[in-house]
Amino acid sequence: MILDLGDIRAADAPRVGPKMARLGELAAAGWRVPDGYAVTADALADWLPAAAQAELDGLLGALIPAQAAGDPGALAGISARARELVEGQPLPAALADAVAAAHDRLEQRARAAAAAAGVGSGDA
Structure with a gap:
């Protein structure tokens, strides 16, 4: 449901997107990249209620005709809705808890990195 950046690899791109997969690969190779975590696409698969999903599908289907018609007002209205x-839509409780836990892990890693670098220790 949630993957820490250090656990993300190229094979995870379908679940977390290509940018996060590249960042995970760079981090694994020793490059300095911002730490983080990703919510997988699967975590949100059944998140929207059926009625909201159906309306969203209809709105997304209306984007191409509105773009082809060159109607910026229609595009703005579709995007806003x-x-x-x-x-x-509220996040499911399990997902909200998983995000909070991932954020706690990120904060702990940031504190540990800052301590290792002597940041905030009064040595500056």
Whole structure:
């Protein structure tokens, strides 16, 4: 459901997207990249209620005709409604808990990295 950046590899691209997969590979190779975590696509697969998903599917289907018609007002309206649908849905409790746990792990890694670098120790 949630993958820490250090555990992400190229093979995870379908689940976390190509950018996160590349960052995971770079981190594994020793490159300095910002730490983080990714919510997998599967974690959100059944998140939207059926009615909201059906409306969202319809809105997404209307994007291409609106773009082809060159109608920026229609595009803005479709985008605004899609955003309302997505942002109006609460996260499932299990996902919210998993994100909170991933964030706690990220904070712990950041504190450990800062301590190892002597940041905030008063040595500056």
